[in-house]
Amino acid sequence: MEEKDNLPKTDVSRDGQKPVVQKKYTIGLLVSRSNKRVKKYLTGLLDLADCCEDGVVVVFSLKGISRERQVINGYLYNASERKWEPATFSIPDAIINRISLKRKWVQYFEDTVGCNMINNFTFSxxxxxxxxxxxxxxxxYLPLTQIITEPKVIIDFLEQYKEGYIKPINGSYGKGIYKISKEDEIFKLDVSRDRKKTQSMYVNYEELTEYFRKICKRRNYIIQQVIDxxxxxxxxxxxxxxxxxxxxxxxxxxxxxxxxxxxxxxxxxxxxxxxxxxxxxxxxxxxxxxxxxxxxxxxxxxxxxxxxxxxxxxxxxxxxxxxxxxxxxxxxxxxxxxxxxxxxxxxxxxxxxxxxxxxxxxxxxxxxxxxxxxxxx
CATH class of the missing domain: 3.30.470.20 (ATP-grasp fold, B domain)
Structure with a gap:
């Protein structure tokens, strides 16, 4: 906290100019890891920014943070014109986090803003x-769940429960989910990809093992009890x-x-x-x-x-x-x-x-x- 206390609170500059906004506090919205993706979220954040009437609202990515200088390049909300403008600012007084954080970033924000980050840790x-x-x-209240460390976990699960959902442990929006079932020696896989229609395929033991051995190298998955x-x-x-x-x-x-x-x-x-x-x-x-x-x-x-x-x-x-x-x-x-x-x-x-x-x-x-x-x- 000591490093942050040496910074001018709520100093904000637009396009390299001197600070033009002096208000009581700054609320930061952390929305992306990269600067390139920040712009796509700006329009969707206008409603949230409107809820802050007497403070400064800024948007930024992890990439925009200069850890050495303790400043951030991002966007400042211009409430009078209801638009976002490029700006450089100090570490916000409080942050609303909308992304997953690796351990090093969890520690960084704990050191700089303490408990003043909403959703300041990540869980799968x-x-x-x-x-x-x-x-x-x-x-x-929890469907039985197992982590897939190898394809055999899937086989053993189906021996007992006959069907299950296979999900990326960090996935969202229903992407990359499989529903798997077994009948005799054949396995049926229903695959959900983005908003496309579910696709089905039928595989034997060897094909199933090889398929999940490959995809589990790229991501971690769980298998979960099917709830009707x-x-x-x-x-x-x-x-x-x-x-x-x-x-x-x-x-x-x-x-x-x-x-x-x-x-x-x-x-x-x-x-x-x-x-x-x-x-x-x-x-x-x-x-x-x-x-x-x-x-x-x-x-x-x-x-x-x-x-x-x-x-x-x-x-x-x-x-x-x-x-x-x-x-x-x-x-x-x-x-x-x-x-x-x-x-x-x-x-x-x-x-x-x-x-x-x-x-x-x-x-x-x-x-x-x-x-x-x-x-x-």
């Missing part, structure tokens, strides 16, 4: 399972938006339902709807059952958020999460995934629930402002 699907499964309060989420041959799951408010307290912002395309193995390519009504209508359950399930989703998710924060250690600070949840045919609740890098709350707009999106941005910025003001005191 496997990390989440390992941590939560140790706790009996959460283990019952299907309603009339369509996968249905739920996204619970959870964000901390200005007091640092977790809040339930809203529930969305995602109904996938018929025959697909993921719900990401389907329709997004209001989750509260979908609980009752899509799952065809009574109103009181839907209310009870909704409450359970909130209670379990908010406690799981607190538990994952403990995974980050004494300085771990989460504040922006999206829980992927499922209800099976027996009305059991399952935690499929916790999204923390960029939960994409904008999907609420697709469901006609722009209020959720606005509230999520406001709460997130309020929390960042609280952290920044505490830093400046």
């Amino acid at each position: 699907k496997w990390d989440m399972y390992q941590w939560l499964s140790k706790n009996p309060n959460f283990n019952k 989420l299907y309603v009339v041959d369509r996968p249905v799951d739920f996204r619970l938006i959870t964000v901390k408010n200005g007091l640092g307290e977790w809040r339930d912002v809203g529930l969305l339902a995602r109904k996938g395309v018929k025959g697909e193995i993921v719900s990401n390519t389907g329709v997004v709807k209001n989750g509260n009504s979908a609980l009752q209508n899509v799952l065809s359950i009574r109103r009181n059952e839907a209310i009870e399930l909704r409450k359970k989703m909130i209670d379990v998710s908010l406690e799981a958020a607190k538990e994952m924060e403990r995974y980050g250690g004494p300085n771990g600070n989460l504040g922006n999460l999206g829980f992927d949840l499922a209800i099976d045919r027996n009305k059991n609740l399952w935690i499929i995934e916790i999204n923390h890098r960029n939960p994409r709350h904008r999907m609420a707009v697709d469901a006609g629930e722009s209020g959720m999106y606005v509230q999520a941005n406001k709460l997130m910025m309020d929390f960042a402002i609280t952290l920044a003001k505490a830093e400046g005191q």
Whole structure:
């Protein structure tokens, strides 16, 4: 913290000019590893930047940071013209992080901003399972999951469960997911790639072993128990938006339902709807059952958020999460995934629930402002 305290707080210069903005605090949005990718995110960040009325908002990448000079090249939000402008600035007082961080960067931000980074550590699907499964309060909500260290893990899993989902441990948006099943000596692989239609292939033992030996060299994968989420041959799951408010307290912002395309193995390519009504209508359950399930989703998710924060250690600070949840045919609740890098709350707009999106941005910025003001005191 000593290095940062020697810097002029909230000094910002445009295009090499002298500082032109002097305000109380600066909120940084870390959105990419490389400078090239920052520009593509700028338009989508305008709504979040608008939530900060009396501070400076800047956007940057890891590549834009000069660790020696403790300054950053990025973009400054010009609120009066509602646009981003190239700028150089000191380390922000608080940061909203939207990317995965390697250990060296976790340490760097801990040294420079302390706990003032929202989502200041990274965890994979496997990390989440390992941590939560140790706790009996959460283990019952987790599909059985194993890390694939070699193709034999897949074979052994199918001997017991007949089918499973194979997922990249750091994947997102439903990309690169396989559904695998076994019948006699033949294995069926359904593959989800981006937004393209699921492709199926049939392989024998040797072909399966060779195929996964190759892909597991490039990425790490898990195999996960299949939960029966299907309603009339369509996968249905739920996204619970959870964000901390200005007091640092977790809040339930809203529930969305995602109904996938018929025959697909993921719900990401389907329709997004209001989750509260979908609980009752899509799952065809009574109103009181839907209310009870909704409450359970909130209670379990908010406690799981607190538990994952403990995974980050004494300085771990989460504040922006999206829980992927499922209800099976027996009305059991399952935690499929916790999204923390960029939960994409904008999907609420697709469901006609722009209020959720606005509230999520406001709460997130309020929390960042609280952290920044505490830093400046």
